[in-house]
Amino acid sequence: MKTTNDTIPIKDKMNVFTKHTFPVTGMTCAACAVSVESIIKATEGVKDAGVNYANQSAWIEYSDAVTIEEIQNRTRSIGYDLIVDAEDPFQEQQDQQQKHYEALKKRTLWAILLSIPITIIGMFFMDMPYGNYIMMALATPVVFYLGRSFFGHAYKQAQHGKANMDTLVALSTGIAYLFSVFNTFFPEFWHQRGLHAHVYFEAASVIIAFISIGKLLEEKAKSNTSSAIKKLMGLQPKTVTVIENGQEKMTPIAEVVIGNVILVKPGDKIPVDGQVTAGVSFVDESMISGEPIPVEKKKGESVFAGTINQKGSFEFRAEKVGGDTILAHIIKMVQEAQGSKPPVQKLVDTIAGIFVPVVIGIALLTFVVWMVSGAENALTHALLTSVSVLVIACPCALGLATPTAIMVGIGKGAENNILIKDAESLELGHKVNAVILDKTGTITEGKPVVTEAFWKEEIYDIKSLKAIVYAMETQSEHPLAEAVTEMLQQESLPSVSLDVFESITGKGVRAQKGTEHYFIGNKRLLDDHKIKINEVLAAYAEQWQKEAKTIIFFADDTEALAVMAIADKVKATSKEAIKTLQESGIAVYMLTGDNQQTAQAVAREVGVAHVKAEVLPADKAAFVKELQAQGKIVAMVGDGINDSHALAQADVSIAMGKGSDIAMDVAKMTLITSDLNMVPKALKLSGKTINTIKQNLFWAFIYNVIGIPVAAGVLFPFNGFLLDPMIAGAAMALSSVSVVGNSLRLKSAKL
Known part of the structure; x- marks a missing residue:
């Protein structure tokens, strides 16, 4: 086992x-x-x-x-x-769920296809020769084969004294079908009593088809729940290169033990947590910190499973393996957060638990009252009224109330670049009163760019110097070099060949062209080579540093020639989106793994008052829990693997479309664009969808509140009116049409 x-x-x-x-x-x-x-x-x-x-x-x-x-x-x-x-029990579960989904999809499609001709005959050609027999032939497989799961579940629930939506579906469709079969074979029973022997095959089959569509939507939403966990697990390589007695040996990840020395080559994923023993490289740790700039790793530095090595090679000693690594903890936390969230009780299922026995009770009471009433044709009236009660109480409108509104709401979201994977997000979005925004990739672009550059004013041939800068940065392995080359690619620069190029760890690069020496790097590089920085360049550097930007200099062997500021640029729409949320009465918080100075600078620029810097993935999720403990409904907006735990913990989770696949899998909503204005729109869409669902439920219940007593014959003592089951079936269909029509109004709603 x-x-x-x-x-x-x-x-x-x-x-x-x-x-x-x-x-x-x-x-x-x-x-x-x-x-x-x-x-x-x-x-x-x-x-x-x-x-x-x-x-x-x-x-x-x-x-x-x-x-x-x-x-x-x-x-x-x-x-x-x-x-x-x-x-692998959970893999077995996923396989079974997928098979169930595929089978349900086929059954639903066949139920729809067979219901269409039944409905056409029942509504428009009810008097055609052999029409009842044709409808019966088509309805039989729909009710007893394609809809068999409703009867099976209802029977098993009844064995334990329970009732749910399946019970109501099985009762209403089963009785409508059997009543119709009786009327098909024995129409004289009603004709002798001056009544029309109407059939309800279309009601029975359409109910099965509609409810199946709702269940299919639910199954589709459930089918992708574990893909995020699978992708997180995929961050760990299957095999690693272990160094034993100076020899490289390929070893399965499961056999790695504490103390093993592991070689990491350019582009490799780091397999376990450990400490660098030899070599130098830059490692992309965005899965932990969320920050786009890779971190330099040299002897004595810690490395973590799942992070990605850049261009250099290094060796490290394994210190944490298996379930003890930071990656394993992130996977465990995401699993627990996804599982621990209390499920929202489906309103329809809760109501069905009360509604079903009440309807059955009313139908039985109706039959008994008519039988003891002593009225003429008591048995006829008892049968007609009790069947009318069950037909008019059919859960079609009730079952359609939520899925139709959700379907239209999801479609409306897609039109506005908001992909909604789970109806629960639409149920909760309108209640959100706290929004947490990740900084990098959510408020900012998530990629370092040169935001400002200033050249020494006395330089006349700037173009030639820029060509040298471009040549140097093209050869550089430093992560920030790409930002400089991307900026200079926009200009038409002459091609330059360097005679000497050297990388200086932790400081920058040096090059030689002819007799001239050039340097690109931080202030320490210039200080080491006694290179002067004039007052104007120094003032710009100081100002940009206060704005939490990274400063690099370009110099020859005597003086600085240019200064550049590199930062993760704030998106153009971030400030407006945050203001919209705040004006809606929603508290906005910013969380980031970046340092306090950078975090505060970005927060000031976009108008966020609540900031937490230097936070780890677990800290983000803990902050979500902290707000939830205060009674807040929390929406988390992020884009990175480091946000996945917090996204899973939040009441409403929203991923930026240009972020990691894992963040998008965990989140219940994904924004196709990087425009943060879509967040308030998504929450507004939730409010409009919920209002539509409430309206649908109201009309479905009002219809039942009025229709059931009339079907039971409450008006008969006053004016002799009895509701014919045919009219009950038409009223039931009309209530469904009204629910669908009301849901379609969402299409024209403004967000």
């Missing part, structure tokens, strides 16, 4: 309890998780259990008095399953 964690023995008096986590299959709503949890907890020998709908898993603490197979059988008895015997 394979599980996701080692056995944890827990002694309790005479019994030894074991705690395991298992994947759960078959859950389609939050109410399902409650059902699974209650049946597991009720199993003799189980001390405690918890079922999480968000990550489709159950942890179970059980004694040796019960086997996991017995617990599995109890779970199966209500229509769900535990995966207890698989090499």
Whole structure:
């Protein structure tokens, strides 16, 4: 038996309890998780259990008095399953979910295709020869084959005294179908009583088709939940180069132990945490810090699993391996955050749990009241009214209320460059009162650029000197060199060949052309070579340093010729977007792994009052929890791997489209553009979608509140009016049309 964690023995008096986590299959709503949890907890020998709908898993603490197979059988008895015997149980779960999704997609498509001709005949050609038989032939596979899961789940729920949406679907479609079959074969029963023998095959099949569409949308949203974890795991290489007795040896990552010396070549991912023992390079640590500028690594410096080496090579000693690395902790934290978030109880499922027994009770009461009323044709009226109650109470409008609004809302978002992966984001977005923004790549462009440059005024041939700068920076391995070359690429510069080129670690580069020597680097490089910096260049450098920009100089062997400022530029729309959020009463916070000075400079520029600098991934998630503990509904906006834990923890998670794949997988919304103005638009779209859902539910319920009593015959004592089941079916269809029509109004909404 394979599980996701080692056995944890827990002694309790005479019994030894074991705690395991298992994947759960078959859950389609939050109410399902409650059902699974209650049946597991009720199993003799189980001390405690918890079922999480968000990550489709159950942890179970059980004694040796019960086997996991017995617990599995109890779970199966209500229509769900535990995966207890698989090499990779969660992979097995994903495979099953994918198969289920594909099968559901086929069933839904066939249900739609078969329902179309049934609806056309039932609405427009009801008197055509053999029309009822044709509709029955088409409806039978829809109800009993394509819709069999509704009946199966309803039966298993009923065995344990429970009811949900499946119960209502099974009852309404089953009774409508059986009533229609009776009327098809025995129309005289009604004709003799002066009534038309109407059939409801179209109602039965259309309900199955519509509800299947809703379930298909839910399954699609669930199908990608683990892709972020897979990509995080993919940051660790499968094999590494270990140095043993001076020889290079390829070793599987699982066999690396503390103390191994590992060689990292240019472009390699660092496999485990450790300390550099030889060599120098720059490492992209954006997955931890979020900052785009690679960090210099030399002897004694720490390196971390999942970060990416740049152009140099180095050796390091492994200090943390397996589950102890920072990458492993990030993966674990993302898993826990995705799973620990309490699922939003689906309103329709909650209502269905109350609504179903009430409707059944009303239908039975209606039948009984008519039977004891002593009225003429009491049995006829009892049958007609009780069937009318069940048909008019059909959950079609109720089932369509949320998915149609969500579908239109998602489409509206896509039109505005907002991709929405999960309906929960639309449910919560309008409640957000705190927005956390990552700095790099979210508020800023996420890429260092030359923002200012000043050349010594006495220089006449600047173009030739710029060509030398370009030639030097093209050969440089320093991460900031690319910013300079990108700036100079815009100019038409002559080609220059350097006679000598040398990189000076931690300071810059030196070159020689003919008899002239040139330097590009920081102030320490110039000080080491006793190169003068005139007052004007020094003043510019000082001013730009106060703005938290990185300063580099270009000089010959006697004096500085130019000074340049390099920074991660703030996006043009950031200030406006932050102001819009603040004017909406939303508190805006900025978190960054960058230093305090840079963070404050960016915050001043864009108007953010709440800033936290030098934060690690876990600190970002902890800050989200801190705000949530204060009762705030938190939206997190980020773009990097280092934001993934905080994104998973937040109530609403939004990824920038040009960011990492992992951030986009974890987040429930993705902005296709890098325009931060889309964030307030996304939250506004949520508000409009929720209003539409509430309107839909209102109309669906008003229709039931008015329709059910009328269908039961409440007007009969006053004016002799009885609602024909045919009119009940038409009213049901009309309520669905009104819900769809109201949802479509979202298309014209302004964001």
